[in-house]
Amino acid sequence: MKTVVVIGGGPAGMMAASTAADNGANVILLEKQHRLGRKLLITGKGRCNITNDCDVEELIENVPTNGKFLYSAFYTFTNYDAITMFNSLGLATKTERGKRVFPESDKALDVVKALEKQVKNKKVKIILSAKVNKIIAKDNKIEKVIYNNNEVIKCDSVILATGGMSYPLTGSTGDGYKFAQSLGHTIINPKPSLIGIEVQEGFVKDLEKLALRNVAITVINSKNKKIYDDFGELEFTKYGLDGPIIKSASCRMKDTSKENYRIILDLKPALDDEKLDKRIIKDFAKYTNKNFENSLDDLLPKKLIPIIIELSEIPRHLKVNQISKKQRLNLVYLLKNLTFTVKRYRPIEEAIVTSGGIKVSEINASTMESKIINNLFFAGEIIDVDAYTGGFNLQIAYSTAYLAGTNS
Template sequence: MKKVVIIGAGAAGMMAASVAADRGLDVVLVEKNHRVGRKILITGKGRCNITNDCEIEELIENVPKNGKFLYSAFYTFTNTNVIEMFNSLGVKTKTERGKRVFPESDKAHDIANALEKQINNKKVKLLLNTKVDKIVSKDNKVEKVILNNKKEIKCDSVIVATGGLSYPLTGSTGDGYKFAKTLGHTVTDIKPSLIGMEVQENYVSDLEKLALRNISISVYNSKNKKVYDDFGELEFTKYGLDGPVIKSASCRMKDTTKENYKIVIDLKPALDEEKLDKRIQKDFQKYTNKKFEKALDDLLPKKIIPIIIKLSDIDPDTVVHQISREQRKNLVKLLKSLTFTLKRYRPIEEAIITSGGIKVSEINASTMESKLVEGLFFAGEVIDVDAYTGGFNLQIAFSTGYLAGYYC
């Protein structure tokens, strides 16, 4: 019987194990943690956004890094297949804003438990608390894996599904990159993606934990060229900016040591400057005899008002009816373009995913097999593909895991 060793019991690894077991293979799934699916448990803030219910072409468009490489994977095991798989495992799903698909329970452990139940039902041999030390090849063909306890498992193929470098406490510590390099593969530059950002403006710490909805952002590079824009939710942290629109922006931004980015927030994107000016005039009329610091209560969250007042250069004690037209117009511009200067990304340990990985030109896109070593396959985040938030990254894991399991 053909034997396959799968390294990593995350979404991609468990998917691959299930498919390989269906083919009648002798499947050994090796996981360094004490349980499977540890990263699944923290995705989507513990709710687990399993996929996105959009058209396949839209899935590809939401993978800015090497999206076309996933054409076969996405069409072979689709987002519809993912939803049907979990439904068949007893997990009801629901679709929310932006076509994001979640378990109806809003509990990520329901997803991890369902995948674990599936591999158990298919008699996959699961080795927990076990680490692979080395993959050994002979004559450019996989021969065996050596575990850290020096035990050897002879096998016909190996699937590397070890994840990237993000969230190392879940087991993603870059092991897959080491295995790939040892076997002659190229690993592209690794950087955090879907990550919060630190900014230069010190006053941002006064806004910590403030969440804003229905704002828009625009990201500009050092040549003042817009490289990304988005609409949605943003969150201020002690160090800078976070939230869905910021995480998605990080996918489009390059190395911060080589590029100086500015992030411009439009606090009122539903109103153009003229309409916002009229709205402010209306508020000013209402608070005409109040101090300026009291005149923005209807327009902005309380926490951000002192910052806006400071940046507006209008004395907070100025009585509203004494504010000049020019000062009001400048206030409008400020609300439409609150600007932050990017200092750096937060550490890669905090990233949702890792950008970079095993070079896709060295992998067969139709099978996920290495073009360099026969019987060596890759699945999930270890490959140089990464997507925006919205369920796209887990879809990558399931689709590439399916191909690797089917062809290993």
């Protein structure tokens, strides 16, 4: 019986281990943390968006970095296979807005328990607090793994599922990159993806924790070209912008030290300029004898009003019936085009996923095996693929792990 060592006990590692065991291998799962699935526990704000209920082509479209590399993986183990698998493990699921699939319980812990159950059912040997030091290959073939300084496991295959560099306290510290590099692989420089963004505008600190629903953003590059737009939820932080649509936008933005980006926020996307102007005229008629600062309560969240007043350059104590048409139209423009100048990404430690990793041209897309070292396989975030928010990154983990486990 062949022995397969899986390094990393996240969703990709657990999936790869159970699949390899299902295919008759003696599987040993090494996890350096004291428990499996630690990072999974914090995904989706503790709810865990396990996949997305869209068709496979749409899955690929939602992977801006090397999406085509995943054709074979996504078609071999689909999102519907993932839902069926979780249901068979006793985890009931539900589908929400944006086709996002969650556990019915809204508890990420239940997702971890389901994957753990599957690993244990397949008789995988789990070794926790196991820090891998080195992977040894001889004649371009995997030979053994050394962990905890001097423990040695002779094996036929290794599956690297160590994740990226985001949330290092959960164990994602980039170890897998070092192992792969030592075996001759190229690492595409890791950078944060699905991350909050710092902006130059100082007023954001006054909006901290303000969450907006049903707003739209457009991301513009230094050539004034639109590179991304989105609609949904946004949250202000003391350093800038965050929330689902900002995290997805971060996937489309490149090096912020070399490119100047602007994010244009439309606070009222359901209304075009003309309809918004009519809405404001209606509100102004209602508050005609009041000061401008007291006329926006029906239109905007309280926290946002002082900022909009300041940016509009309309005197706050000006009576509403004295506001000129030009001032009013400028207000309309501001509400549709609240502009932020991107400074940088937040630190990679805060990123949901890491962009970058093992160069995909060095991996067989049909098996997830290294083209450089025989019987070395990769699964999940360690590969240079990353997707938008919405369950797509976890689906990458399952699908690549299934291929790796099947072929190891």
